[in-house]
Amino acid sequence: IAGIxxxxxxxxxxxxxRMTLRCTQDMRHNAMYWYRQDLGLGLRLIHYSNTAxxxxxxxxxxxxxxxxxxTDDFPLTLASAVPSQxxxxxxxxxxxxxxxxxxxxxxxxxxxx
Amino acid sequence: xxxxxxxxxxxATEGAIVQINCTYQTSGFNGLFWYQQHAGEAPTFLSYxxxxxxxxxGRFSSFLSRSKGYSYLLLKELxxxxxxxxxxxxxxxxxxxxxxxxxxxxxxx
Numbered sequence: 001i002a003g004i005x006x007x008x009x010x011x012x013x014x015x016x017x018r019m020t021l022r023c024t025q026d027m028r029h030n031a032m033y034w035y036r037q038d039l040g041l042g043l044r045l046i047h048y049s050n051t052a053x054x055x056x057x058x059x060x061x062x063x064x065x066x067x068x069x070x071t072d073d074f075p076l077t078l079a080s081a082v083p084s085q086x087x088x089x090x091x092x093x094x095x096x097x098x099x100x101x102x103x104x105x106x107x108x109x110x111x112x113x
Numbered sequence: 114x115x116x117x118x119x120x121x122x123x124x125a126t127e128g129a130i131v132q133i134n135c136t137y138q139t140s141g142f143n144g145l146f147w148y149q150q151h152a153g154e155a156p157t158f159l160s161y162x163x164x165x166x167x168x169x170x171g172r173f174s175s176f177l178s179r180s181k182g183y184s185y186l187l188l189k190e191l192x193x194x195x196x197x198x199x200x201x202x203x204x205x206x207x208x209x210x211x212x213x214x215x216x217x218x219x220x221x222x
Contacts, residue, residue, distance in 0.1 A: 042202075
Protein backbone atom coordinates (compact mmCIF):
# COMPACT_ATOMS: atom_id res chain seq x y z
CA ILE A 1 0.00 0.00 0.00
CA ALA A 2 1.28 3.47 -0.81
CA GLY A 3 -0.58 6.43 0.67
CA ILE A 4 -4.31 6.15 1.27
CA UNK A 5 -6.66 3.50 -0.07
CA UNK A 6 -10.44 3.53 -0.04
CA UNK A 7 -12.95 0.78 -0.69
CA UNK A 8 -15.20 0.30 -2.47
CA UNK A 9 -14.44 2.46 -5.51
CA UNK A 10 -18.14 2.84 -6.17
CA UNK A 11 -21.38 1.45 -4.76
CA UNK A 12 -25.08 1.58 -5.48
CA UNK A 13 -27.10 1.16 -2.31
CA UNK A 14 -30.79 0.86 -1.54
CA UNK A 15 -32.18 3.42 0.88
CA UNK A 16 -32.34 2.14 4.42
CA UNK A 17 -29.34 -0.15 4.06
CA ARG A 18 -26.26 0.07 6.25
CA MET A 19 -22.93 0.73 4.56
CA THR A 20 -19.33 1.07 5.70
CA LEU A 21 -16.77 2.89 3.61
CA ARG A 22 -13.23 1.78 4.34
CA CYS A 23 -10.12 3.95 4.51
CA THR A 24 -6.57 2.82 5.25
CA GLN A 25 -3.34 4.83 5.25
CA ASP A 26 0.24 3.61 5.58
CA MET A 27 1.93 6.96 6.24
CA ARG A 28 1.54 6.75 10.03
CA HIS A 29 -0.35 10.04 9.98
CA ASN A 30 -2.02 11.01 13.23
CA ALA A 31 -4.99 12.87 11.76
CA MET A 32 -7.63 11.49 9.41
CA TYR A 33 -10.71 13.02 7.84
CA TRP A 34 -13.86 12.11 5.93
CA TYR A 35 -15.28 14.57 3.40
CA ARG A 36 -18.14 14.49 0.96
CA GLN A 37 -17.98 16.33 -2.34
CA ASP A 38 -21.14 17.38 -4.15
CA LEU A 39 -21.42 19.26 -7.43
CA GLY A 40 -21.26 23.00 -6.92
CA LEU A 41 -20.24 22.72 -3.29
CA GLY A 42 -16.87 22.63 -1.62
CA LEU A 43 -15.59 19.61 0.21
CA ARG A 44 -17.53 19.31 3.46
CA LEU A 45 -16.07 17.69 6.53
CA ILE A 46 -18.14 14.85 7.98
CA HIS A 47 -15.98 13.54 10.81
CA TYR A 48 -12.34 13.72 11.77
CA SER A 49 -9.87 12.07 14.12
CA ASN A 50 -6.81 13.87 15.44
CA THR A 51 -5.26 10.68 16.77
CA ALA A 52 -6.11 7.01 17.27
CA UNK A 53 -8.87 6.57 19.83
CA UNK A 54 -10.42 10.03 19.33
CA UNK A 55 -13.01 11.32 16.86
CA UNK A 56 -14.85 14.58 16.30
CA UNK A 57 -17.80 15.91 14.34
CA UNK A 58 -17.35 18.08 11.29
CA UNK A 59 -19.75 20.30 9.41
CA UNK A 60 -22.18 17.58 8.25
CA UNK A 61 -22.03 14.62 10.68
CA UNK A 62 -25.72 13.61 10.82
CA UNK A 63 -26.38 10.10 9.53
CA UNK A 64 -22.70 9.12 9.70
CA UNK A 65 -20.47 7.55 12.33
CA UNK A 66 -16.75 6.79 12.50
CA UNK A 67 -14.29 4.89 14.64
CA UNK A 68 -10.51 5.06 14.99
CA UNK A 69 -9.33 1.87 16.66
CA UNK A 70 -5.78 2.23 15.31
CA THR A 71 -3.59 4.70 13.43
CA ASP A 72 -4.12 3.22 9.97
CA ASP A 73 -7.87 2.67 9.63
CA PHE A 74 -10.75 5.13 9.70
CA PRO A 75 -14.04 3.57 8.52
CA LEU A 76 -17.16 5.66 7.85
CA THR A 77 -20.55 4.05 8.48
CA LEU A 78 -23.94 5.08 7.15
CA ALA A 79 -26.38 3.45 9.57
CA SER A 80 -29.45 3.80 7.33
CA ALA A 81 -28.65 5.34 3.96
CA VAL A 82 -30.85 8.05 2.44
CA PRO A 83 -30.79 9.46 -1.13
CA SER A 84 -29.30 12.77 0.09
CA GLN A 85 -26.18 10.83 1.01
CA UNK A 86 -25.47 10.22 -2.66
CA UNK A 87 -22.06 11.80 -3.10
CA UNK A 88 -18.36 11.22 -3.63
CA UNK A 89 -16.64 10.48 -0.35
CA UNK A 90 -12.96 11.26 0.20
CA UNK A 91 -10.82 10.11 3.06
CA UNK A 92 -7.74 12.20 3.88
CA UNK A 93 -4.89 12.15 6.35
CA UNK A 94 -2.26 14.53 7.62
CA UNK A 95 0.79 14.33 9.81
CA UNK A 96 -0.52 17.09 12.04
CA UNK A 97 1.36 20.11 13.23
CA UNK A 98 1.31 23.63 11.86
CA UNK A 99 1.78 22.71 8.21
CA UNK A 100 -0.95 20.08 8.08
CA UNK A 101 -1.07 19.32 4.34
CA UNK A 102 -3.80 16.76 3.77
CA UNK A 103 -3.32 13.76 1.50
CA UNK A 104 -6.43 12.32 -0.13
CA UNK A 105 -7.56 8.84 -1.05
CA UNK A 106 -9.03 8.13 -4.50
CA UNK A 107 -12.62 8.48 -3.32
CA UNK A 108 -15.76 6.34 -3.16
CA UNK A 109 -18.69 7.21 -5.42
CA UNK A 110 -21.88 6.28 -3.53
CA UNK A 111 -25.37 6.30 -5.01
CA UNK A 112 -28.35 5.77 -2.71
CA UNK A 113 -31.59 4.90 -4.48
CA UNK B 114 -20.79 32.17 8.83
CA UNK B 115 -17.71 30.99 7.02
CA UNK B 116 -17.39 31.56 3.31
CA UNK B 117 -14.85 30.92 0.57
CA UNK B 118 -15.54 32.45 -2.85
CA UNK B 119 -13.92 31.45 -6.12
CA UNK B 120 -15.03 31.88 -9.74
CA UNK B 121 -16.91 28.83 -10.96
CA UNK B 122 -15.12 28.48 -14.28
CA UNK B 123 -12.31 30.12 -16.25
CA UNK B 124 -10.92 29.58 -19.72
CA ALA B 125 -7.35 30.25 -20.85
CA THR B 126 -5.08 29.50 -23.78
CA GLU B 127 -2.18 27.06 -23.80
CA GLY B 128 1.08 28.90 -23.09
CA ALA B 129 -0.65 31.86 -21.44
CA ILE B 130 -0.92 32.96 -17.79
CA VAL B 131 -4.05 32.72 -15.66
CA GLN B 132 -4.87 34.05 -12.19
CA ILE B 133 -7.51 32.32 -10.04
CA ASN B 134 -8.81 34.44 -7.18
CA CYS B 135 -10.10 33.35 -3.80
CA THR B 136 -11.70 35.54 -1.13
CA TYR B 137 -12.54 34.27 2.30
CA GLN B 138 -14.39 35.11 5.49
CA THR B 139 -13.66 32.61 8.23
CA SER B 140 -13.62 32.35 12.00
CA GLY B 141 -9.89 32.69 12.46
CA PHE B 142 -7.09 32.10 10.00
CA ASN B 143 -4.32 29.54 10.25
CA GLY B 144 -3.18 29.26 6.66
CA LEU B 145 -4.55 28.98 3.14
CA PHE B 146 -4.11 26.02 0.82
CA TRP B 147 -4.51 25.51 -2.92
CA TYR B 148 -5.26 22.06 -4.30
CA GLN B 149 -5.60 20.76 -7.85
CA GLN B 150 -8.27 18.22 -8.72
CA HIS B 151 -8.51 16.54 -12.12
CA ALA B 152 -11.94 15.24 -13.08
CA GLY B 153 -12.75 11.98 -11.32
CA GLU B 154 -9.63 12.12 -9.18
CA ALA B 155 -8.63 13.14 -5.67
CA PRO B 156 -7.41 16.64 -4.77
CA THR B 157 -3.63 17.03 -4.65
CA PHE B 158 -1.73 19.72 -2.74
CA LEU B 159 -0.27 22.66 -4.66
CA SER B 160 0.66 25.41 -2.21
CA TYR B 161 0.38 26.82 1.29
CA UNK B 162 0.43 30.43 2.47
CA UNK B 163 0.30 31.60 6.07
CA UNK B 164 2.13 34.95 5.79
CA UNK B 165 1.36 37.79 3.39
CA UNK B 166 3.17 37.71 0.10
CA UNK B 167 4.00 35.50 -2.82
CA UNK B 168 5.09 31.86 -2.70
CA UNK B 169 6.59 30.58 -5.95
CA UNK B 170 6.88 26.94 -6.92
CA GLY B 171 7.87 26.37 -10.51
CA ARG B 172 5.08 27.42 -12.89
CA PHE B 173 2.69 27.95 -9.98
CA SER B 174 2.68 30.86 -7.52
CA SER B 175 0.27 31.71 -4.73
CA PHE B 176 -0.30 35.09 -3.11
CA LEU B 177 -1.93 35.98 0.21
CA SER B 178 -3.21 39.20 1.74
CA ARG B 179 -4.62 38.47 5.19
CA SER B 180 -5.90 42.02 5.72
CA LYS B 181 -8.00 41.75 2.55
CA GLY B 182 -9.03 38.12 3.03
CA TYR B 183 -7.71 37.43 -0.44
CA SER B 184 -5.49 34.97 -2.25
CA TYR B 185 -4.73 34.11 -5.82
CA LEU B 186 -3.12 31.20 -7.64
CA LEU B 187 -1.06 32.17 -10.67
CA LEU B 188 -0.35 29.56 -13.32
CA LYS B 189 2.25 30.39 -15.98
CA GLU B 190 3.09 28.73 -19.30
CA LEU B 191 -0.20 26.88 -19.26
CA UNK B 192 -0.23 23.31 -20.48
CA UNK B 193 -3.19 21.17 -21.51
CA UNK B 194 -2.61 18.99 -18.43
CA UNK B 195 -3.40 22.04 -16.25
CA UNK B 196 -7.06 21.61 -17.18
CA UNK B 197 -8.54 20.79 -13.76
CA UNK B 198 -10.42 22.28 -10.86
CA UNK B 199 -8.47 24.42 -8.40
CA UNK B 200 -9.66 24.39 -4.80
CA UNK B 201 -8.98 27.10 -2.25
CA UNK B 202 -9.17 26.10 1.42
CA UNK B 203 -8.65 28.08 4.64
CA UNK B 204 -7.71 26.55 7.97
CA UNK B 205 -9.89 28.14 10.60
CA UNK B 206 -9.54 28.75 14.33
CA UNK B 207 -10.37 25.07 15.00
CA UNK B 208 -7.60 24.02 12.61
CA UNK B 209 -10.14 22.52 10.22
CA UNK B 210 -10.11 23.26 6.49
CA UNK B 211 -12.99 25.26 5.01
CA UNK B 212 -13.19 24.65 1.28
CA UNK B 213 -14.31 26.74 -1.65
CA UNK B 214 -16.41 25.09 -4.36
CA UNK B 215 -13.45 25.17 -6.75
CA UNK B 216 -12.66 26.86 -10.04
CA UNK B 217 -12.83 24.73 -13.17
CA UNK B 218 -10.01 25.81 -15.50
CA UNK B 219 -10.40 24.98 -19.17
CA UNK B 220 -7.28 25.23 -21.35
CA UNK B 221 -7.74 25.71 -25.07
CA UNK B 222 -5.03 25.05 -27.68
